[in-house]
Amino acid sequence: MSRRRARWLVLMSAWIVPRGWRARWREEWLGEIDSRTLDGTATAGVGKRALGAPRDAAAARAAWVHAGLRALSAGWRSDLVQSARSVWHSPRHLLGVTGSLGIGLTVSIFVFSAINGLLYGEIPGIQSRRTLARVFISHDNVFGVEGFGRAGMVSASPLSISDFELLAADDGPAFTGVAAEGSRQVPVALDATAAGTTALFVSADYFPVLGTQPFMGRFLAASDHRPEAAPVAVIGFHLWRDRFGAPSNILGRSLLVSGRDFTIVGVAPPRFTGVQPSDVGASPLDFGQLWLPLHVATAWPGAPSRDQSWLTVVGRLERGVSIADAERTLDVAAARIAAERTDIRKNAQLLLRPHGFGPDDSPLDVLLIIGLFLAVPLGVLAIACANVASLQLARATGRERELAVRLALGASRGQLLRLLTLESLLLSALATLAGWLGSAAAVAIVRDYFPLTLALDGHVLTFALVLAAGVVTLSGLVPAWLVLRRSTAAGLKQTAQGGGVAHARVRHALVVIQVAVSLVLLCTSALFARSVQAMRSGVPAPLREQLVTHVDLEALGHAPARAREFVDAVQARLQTLPGVRAAGVAFERSLRYGRAGRPVREWPFARGYHVNAPWFDANDIRLLSGRLFAADSGAEAVVSLRLARDLAGNDSAIGRLIELSSSTDIVVETEGRISIPRGDRSGSPVPNAVTIVGIVADVTRRPGQTRPDDVVYLPWSIGSPTHVQWRVRAAGAPLALADDMRRIVRDVEPKLPWIDVQTGDAIYLREVGALGYVAMSVGALGTIGLVLAAGGLYAVMAYVVSVRRRELGIRLAIGGRPADVVSLVFRQAMRLAVIGVVVGLVVAVPLAIGLRSALVGISPLDPLAWGAPLGVLLAVACAAGAWPAFRAAQIDPVQALRED
Amino acid sequence: MRLSYTALFVLQALAQGHRFGFDIMDATRLPSGTVYPMLRRLEGQGLVGSSWEEDERARKANRPRRRNYQLTRTGREHLQEAEARYRAVAHLFAKRGRA
Numbered sequence: 001m002s003r004r005r006a007r008w009l010v011l012m013s014a015w016i017v018p019r020g021w022r023a024r025w026r027e028e029w030l031g032e033i034d035s036r037t038l039d040g041t042a043t044a045g046v047g048k049r050a051l052g053a054p055r056d057a058a059a060a061r062a063a064w065v066h067a068g069l070r071a072l073s074a075g076w077r078s079d080l081v082q083s084a085r086s087v088w089h090s091p092r093h094l095l096g097v098t099g100s101l102g103i104g105l106t107v108s109i110f111v112f113s114a115i116n117g118l119l120y121g122e123i124p125g126i127q128s129r130r131t132l133a134r135v136f137i138s139h140d141n142v143f144g145v146e147g148f149g150r151a152g153m154v155s156a157s158p159l160s161i162s163d164f165e166l167l168a169a170d171d172g173p174a175f176t177g178v179a180a181e182g183s184r185q186v187p188v189a190l191d192a193t194a195a196g197t198t199a200l201f202v203s204a205d206y207f208p209v210l211g212t213q214p215f216m217g218r219f220l221a222a223s224d225h226r227p228e229a230a231p232v233a234v235i236g237f238h239l240w241r242d243r244f245g246a247p248s249n250i251l252g253r254s255l256l257v258s259g260r261d262f263t264i265v266g267v268a269p270p271r272f273t274g275v276q277p278s279d280v281g282a283s284p285l286d287f288g289q290l291w292l293p294l295h296v297a298t299a300w301p302g303a304p305s306r307d308q309s310w311l312t313v314v315g316r317l318e319r320g321v322s323i324a325d326a327e328r329t330l331d332v333a334a335a336r337i338a339a340e341r342t343d344i345r346k347n348a349q350l351l352l353r354p355h356g357f358g359p360d361d362s363p364l365d366v367l368l369i370i371g372l373f374l375a376v377p378l379g380v381l382a383i384a385c386a387n388v389a390s391l392q393l394a395r396a397t398g399r400e401r402e403l404a405v406r407l408a409l410g411a412s413r414g415q416l417l418r419l420l421t422l423e424s425l426l427l428s429a430l431a432t433l434a435g436w437l438g439s440a441a442a443v444a445i446v447r448d449y450f451p452l453t454l455a456l457d458g459h460v461l462t463f464a465l466v467l468a469a470g471v472v473t474l475s476g477l478v479p480a481w482l483v484l485r486r487s488t489a490a491g492l493k494q495t496a497q498g499g500g501v502a503h504a505r506v507r508h509a510l511v512v513i514q515v516a517v518s519l520v521l522l523c524t525s526a527l528f529a530r531s532v533q534a535m536r537s538g539v540p541a542p543l544r545e546q547l548v549t550h551v552d553l554e555a556l557g558h559a560p561a562r563a564r565e566f567v568d569a570v571q572a573r574l575q576t577l578p579g580v581r582a583a584g585v586a587f588e589r590s591l592r593y594g595r596a597g598r599p600v601r602e603w604p605f606a607r608g609y610h611v612n613a614p615w616f617d618a619n620d621i622r623l624l625s626g627r628l629f630a631a632d633s634g635a636e637a638v639v640s641l642r643l644a645r646d647l648a649g650n651d652s653a654i655g656r657l658i659e660l661s662s663s664t665d666i667v668v669e670t671e672g673r674i675s676i677p678r679g680d681r682s683g684s685p686v687p688n689a690v691t692i693v694g695i696v697a698d699v700t701r702r703p704g705q706t707r708p709d710d711v712v713y714l715p716w717s718i719g720s721p722t723h724v725q726w727r728v729r730a731a732g733a734p735l736a737l738a739d740d741m742r743r744i745v746r747d748v749e750p751k752l753p754w755i756d757v758q759t760g761d762a763i764y765l766r767e768v769g770a771l772g773y774v775a776m777s778v779g780a781l782g783t784i785g786l787v788l789a790a791g792g793l794y795a796v797m798a799y800v801v802s803v804r805r806r807e808l809g810i811r812l813a814i815g816g817r818p819a820d821v822v823s824l825v826f827r828q829a830m831r832l833a834v835i836g837v838v839v840g841l842v843v844a845v846p847l848a849i850g851l852r853s854a855l856v857g858i859s860p861l862d863p864l865a866w867g868a869p870l871g872v873l874l875a876v877a878c879a880a881g882a883w884p885a886f887r888a889a890q891i892d893p894v895q896a897l898r899e900d
Numbered sequence: 901m902r903l904s905y906t907a908l909f910v911l912q913a914l915a916q917g918h919r920f921g922f923d924i925m926d927a928t929r930l931p932s933g934t935v936y937p938m939l940r941r942l943e944g945q946g947l948v949g950s951s952w953e954e955d956e957r958a959r960k961a962n963r964p965r966r967r968n969y970q971l972t973r974t975g976r977e978h979l980q981e982a983e984a985r986y987r988a989v990a991h992l993f994a995k996r997g998r999a
Contacts, residue, residue, distance in 0.1 A: 025936065027964050031953070032922045034963030 076418075083423040093395060096795070097388050098431045100788055101471055104384030105435025107377040107781060108467060110442045113460045114450070115370050120459065121452030123356070125272025127211030132275075132355040133323050135178065135313040135330075137163055137337070139348040157309040161298065164311050166340055167333045167350070168203065174326035175315040179209035181274050182297055182304070182311045183288060185552070187754045188239075189256040194746070194753035195243040197236075199257060200274045200288040201297035209316045210275070216240075217251045217266030224265075225293045233262035236289030237270040243285070255290075258301075258555055259751030262292065275312050277356070277451035302554030302722075307344060314355055327352045356452075376524070376778055379517050380785045381467070386510045386517075387792035388427075388475035393507065394799040396420060396479055417480055424476020432468040439464075482506060508832055511796050515836025515873065518782075518789035520844045522869035525782030527848055527855055528775030530865040534857030535703040536765065542620035543701070543760030545581075547734045549741060550725045556751055560720040567724055569748045571612065574728060577740055581729040584615030587721040591712055593643070594659025594689075603661060606643060606710040610719035616696065618729040626654045626694030633715035638694040643710040647692075656692050660712065690714065703767045703856055727760070734759050786872065793880035797829045801884040805891055813893035822885045829881025833874060903982050906930065907947075910938050911979045914948065914971045921967065939969060947975030 087094050123129050137159050159167065164180045171178045180203040187196050207219040215237050224232050233255055240250055247253075255262045271278075274288035297303045304310040317326055330350040338348040396403075403416055440456055447454050553563040567585060574583040587610050592603035609615070613629055616638075624641060637658055644653035690712075698708035730737050738757040745755050801808070808821055848860040858865065903911070906928075913927040925935050942948040949972045953965040971979065 028921060028967045029932075031958065031964040031966035032920055035920075035961070035966055036922060 076422075079415075079419045079422050080426075083419065083426050087423060087426055090395075093391060094427065094430075096391055096791070097427045097475075098434055100384040100387045100391075100791070101381075101428065101431030101475070102434030102438060103784055103788065104377075104381035105432060105464070105467060105471070106438030106442065107784065108374065108381045109435055109439035109456075109460060109464050111373055111377045112370075112463045113439060113443055113454060113456055114446075115373050116457070116459045116463075117450060117452045117454040120457075121450075121454060123275075123277045123452060125210070125212045125269045126275070129355055131317045131319075132210075132314045133317055133326060133352040134355050135159060135167070135315055136351045136353065137309070137334075137345070137348055138351055139338070139345045159311045159313045160304075160309050161294065161306045161311065162341065163309075163337050163345070163348075164203065164313055166337045167313070167330075168205070170333060170336075171315060172326075172329040172332060174318055174321045174329040176318055177205045177209040178313060178315040179203055179206040179275070180294065180311040180313045181206065181288070182294070183274070184297070184300065184303060184555075185756075186258045186290065186555070187752055188290060189753040190244050190250075190253065193244055195239065196754050196756045197239055197243075197285070197289045198287055199290040199292055201294045201300075201303075202274075202291050203294050206291075209314070211316075212272060213269060214266045215269045217264070219266050219268075220291065220293055225295060227295050229293070231260065231262045231296065232265045232293075233257065234266040234268055234291040235264055236268045236272065236284065236291075238284045239289035240267045256753065257290065257292070271448070275314050275355070280451060281449050282451075300555075301557030302552055307341075315352070323352045323354060376521065376781050379521050380781050380788065381471070383514050383517050383521075383785050383788045383792065385471055385474045386514045387788055387795065388471075389479050390507060390510050390792060390796045390799065392424060392475060393479040393482065393510075394795070394802070396482075417477075420480035421472075421477055424472055424480065428468055428472045428476060431471070432464060436464055479506075507796060507800065511793060511832040512836040512839060514789045514792050514796075515833050515877065516840035516843065518785045519837055519840030519869060519873055520847065521778075521782040521785040522873065523840075523844045523866060524847065524851070525775070525779040526865040526869050527851065527858070527860065527862065529779045530858050530862050531855045532775040538703065538857055539761045539764050540620075540699070540701060542618075542729065543764050545729050545734055546618070546760030547728045547730060547737055547741060547757055548725060548760055548763055549745075549755050549757045550723065551745070551752065551755060552723050554722050556749065563721060566749055567721060570726070570745055573744045573748070574726065574741065575614070577737065577744070579731050579737055581731050582614040582617035583726060583728045584612060584618030585716070585724055585726050586611040586615055587719060587724045589719075592661045593647075593710075593712060594661075604646070604710065606712050608660070608712045608714060610714045610716050610721065612716040615713075615727070618727045619699065620729075621699055622697040624695045624697055625652065626692070628694055628696075629713075629715045632717075633693075634718065635690045636693045636715055637690040638696055638713040639692055640708065640711040641695055641698050642708055643712065644692070644695045646710065653692050653695060657689050658692055658712070659689050661688075701764070703764060782869075786869075786876070789873075790876040790880065793829075793833070793877055794883070797825075797880045797884045798887075800828065801825055801888045804888070808888050809891050809893040809895070812889075812891060818889035821889045821891075825885035825888045826881045829877060829885070833877030833881070836877075837870065837873065903978060906934060906938055907942060908979070908982055908986075910935060910942060911947065911971065911975060911982075914969055915976065915979055919968050919970065921969070924969070942975065943969075946972060947978055948972060949975075 126132070137157060159180065161180075161182075164178075168178050168180075181200045183198050183200050185196065186199045187194060188199075189195075202220065204220075204222055204225040207214075212219070214234070217234075219234055220232065223229055235244075235250070235255065240246060244250065250264055250267060253264050255264050268289075268291065271284050273284050274291075276287065278284050278287045298306060315326070317323070327350070330352070334348045334350040337345050337350075341348075406416060407413070436456070439460075443454050443456060553566070556563065556566070558566065571583060571585055574580060577583075589608045589610075591606045591608035593606050594603055611629075613631070615621075616623065616628055626638070628638060629636060639647070639653065639658070647653050647658065648656060696713070699711075700706075700708050726741075728734070728737060728741065741757050742755055745752050804825075808825075811821060811824075812818070845861075852860045909928040909930065910924060913924045916927065918924050918927045921932070921936060921939065924930075924939070925932055928935065930938075939948060939950070943950055948969055950967050950969045952967055955965065958965040
């Protein structure tokens with residue numbers, strides 16, 4: 001140390017020396033320092049030693065640092081120990097906080113992980129979904145341009161087998177490979193075990209392009225795709241395990257698919273259902289579980305022709321190639337397709353779309369979706385935070401006197417904030433842990449029902465930590481700061497007065513927010529619940545008694561006469577089956593019916609059913625006038641009431657001639673004559689004119705259907721069926737007849753070892769499906785929100801009473817009646833609840849009106865959906881206000897005054 | 901008069917011939933904040949005397965004056981007495997230890 005610096009230090013340090021000694025001491029020190037410096041015996045630490053440091057400066061510094069650290073960590077440690085102890089000694093508080101926050105965090109983290117799964121998750125069995133692109137084709141068709149290509153609107157169709165073959169011959173430099181699959185429902189049988197499944201006819205590179213690995217055996221090899229190859233099949237894991245009982249010797253065994261023999265060579269991995277993932281909550285068994293070579297499809301009875309668009313095609317993009325770039329390179333292949341098929345693929349363009357939903361589709365949309373999905377769970381979390389904030393506020397206010405003493409004894413505000421924050425940090429850490437474990441458990445439960453892979457990965461962890469930080473700030477730091485702001489010496493005097501204006505405002509705001517958020521949640525969930533209830537109760541009565549099965553006659557490969565024989569044989573046996581009230585059989589087609597003086601293109605659409613006589617009884621369709629079909633009915637029709645009114649107005653439609661045209665026909669009018677150049681796809685010509693012999697009641701058979709369909713019933717005898725449905729009305733429980741129905745079909749047609757039989761109401765309710773999930777989850781969250789809000793309301797009101805104890809005691813002491821105190825406290829509680837309800841309604845009503853399209857069967861302002869939550873919430877608020885009010889009236893004035 | 905350990909250390913350092921504050925700090929390994937107040941107290945009790953360096957000498961060395969400390973007679977007596985007492989105590993403990 002230089003002499004100058006040493007002197008400066010001495011001059012400065014002299015301030016700590018008593019004033020009387022200062023002058024001489026300073027002189028003495030400077031003399032010593034200078035003497036040492038001048039005679040060369042000065043050490044580096046001379047100045048510091050002059051200030052009192054021991055001789056070994058380094059050791060001294062280390063000792064100082066160590067002591068400092070110890071003091072610091074001792075502070076933290078003691079604070080931490082104290083926080084832990086105080087948390088441990090108030091188990092109710094601990095349970096309240098971790099329970100509230102844990103539930104809110106579990107719900108939020110779980111929903112986020114589901115969104116994360118949708119955005120970034122992989123399809124089970126398929127490698128890196130984001131480098132796959134779906135391929136579509138747009139082209140000019142007979143009516144004009146079907147697609148508008150890259151610019152603007154696109155209406156593209158899937159590829160046909162011939163399109164795919166031309167594309168696969170040279171897929172351009174952007175793809176490492178392309179894969180195609182076409183699906184078809186088939187019955188399968190392994191020895192005596194039969195099942196129905198979805199068969200996927202796949203191209204040669206299918207499995208390598210998708211990057212799928214077999215669970216057992218092998219996949220289809222290139223040699224299996226040669227037309228002369230022996231027929232082989234790969235079955236799905238779930239078909240193997242759940243339908244066939246997981247036999248270990250499955251490889252090499254023969255599988256009967258629609259009456260054809262295939263040798264099983266491999267089993268696909270679990271949850272792999274082909275290119276398309278399954279639906280949320282659906283079983284993989286309802287999706288692709290059988291893979292056959294694509295060339296088999298061309299000879300499959302009833303399968304689409306080589307030129308029909310039915311293939312799902314995906315391409316694996318080369319590394320670093322974007323979808324837009326890849327689309328440009330496909331122009332060559334598109335030109336080849338257009339040149340090859342000038343008749344049906346004129347001006348063909350190949351279009352690419354990402355395979356599934358992803359984060360780079362459109363950030364704004366993604367954010368919107370995340371926001372929408374997360375709004376409800378975050379609402380629950382907000383209620384939980386409000387709960388915890390008021391709990392913490394109550395607790396901290398209870399400790400105000402202690403804090404004021406600490407402040408008075410010299411603790412800094414920072415130290416107190418640390419003490420209070422540590423406690424909420426500890427609680428939040430426990431709650432976050434609970435939330436994380438809860439959502440991990442939830443993910444483990446739903447993982448198998450989710451179409452994409454679900455994991456608690458880095459994104460979810462980050463989200464959880466951000467949430468936890470937000471929760472700590474909202475529910476811990478803010479209350480702590482609010483308490484500290486007024487925890488001064490003056491605070492000692494104020495404690496008894498109940499928290500001050502700022503506190504009261506925060507508390508009141510918390511109650512209002514809680515009530516408002518729970519009202520929004522409750523009303524939304526009640527609306528959805530009512531909507532589902534309306535749909536469930538709206539299942540038409542005949543559907544509850546029905547068993548329904550569909551049979552694809554084309555797939556059987558029979559000639560029309562043989563197909564009719566099959567239907568007649570099954571029908572005859574079904575009619576005599578015990579327990580069957582009526583067995584109706586029909587095949588459906590879409591029709592247009594004639595309007596006098598209008599061109600055919602403007603004829604209205606109608607549903608057409610070729611039905612047998614018992615159909616009307618099986619479906620409980622009442623005859624209103626005229627008669628039903630006789631056994632020998634020819635060109636006759638029975639129409640629904642609505643259609644009859646449309647045709648004849650108030651006159652009777654009976655005896656009128658009605659002109660019909662198949663809606664799939666391409667109708668050409670020349671000189672006023674109608675000609676139908678191509679046959680109806682169902683293979684049966686439509687009679688041009690039929691006589692109306694009867695009018696039946698309108699029926700609605702779909703959820704949310706308000707307007708009945710226009711229906712034309714035609715006699716069974718005049719159509720040639722391609723695809724039939726049986727609707728069997730049972731006298732007892734319909735499902736008891738299912739096995740008998742399967743047995744009858746199997747006995748009549750061995751190629752159909754298994755048919756899918758469902759009850760009418762199950763089919764109806766399946767259409768409720770997605771809405772049911774939404775309603776269920778929103779309803780569950782709403783209930784959680786209500787429970788949390790009820791607890792929170794009670795806690796806050798009880799706390800308000802506790803801080804006003806002294807004031808209420810004084811009121812009672814100076815002559816206030818207990819009834820006045822009850823009414824005072826109760827009115828305060830109800831005022832807050834009512835303000836909360838009003839705020840909630842301001843948000844909820846526009847929200848409900850916005851959700852109008854998602855609600856089926858009820859109005860967005862359904863009185864029950866609004867009345868019930870309002871009633872429940874106000875009842876909860878009453879209870880939460882009444883009990884503390886009652887307790888307030890019990891306050892002993894003397895005791896209350898003595899307490900402070 | 902009772903002497904603390906610190907006082908004893910300072911007196912011993914002076915008895916060994918250390919005359920300046922810094923020398924005493926070095927000899928006793930005590931910090932300045934201990935040594936200087938102790939010197940003041942001992943001076944007040946008459947056990948230590950002090951004298952300022954001659955002006956002429958300091959001026960020649962181009963530095964402020966230093967302060968010179970020495971034991972007074974009383975101080976020397978007290979030190980001897982204290983040393984004897986501590987020795988006796990040590991002796992006593994040694995004997996007890998042997999016994």
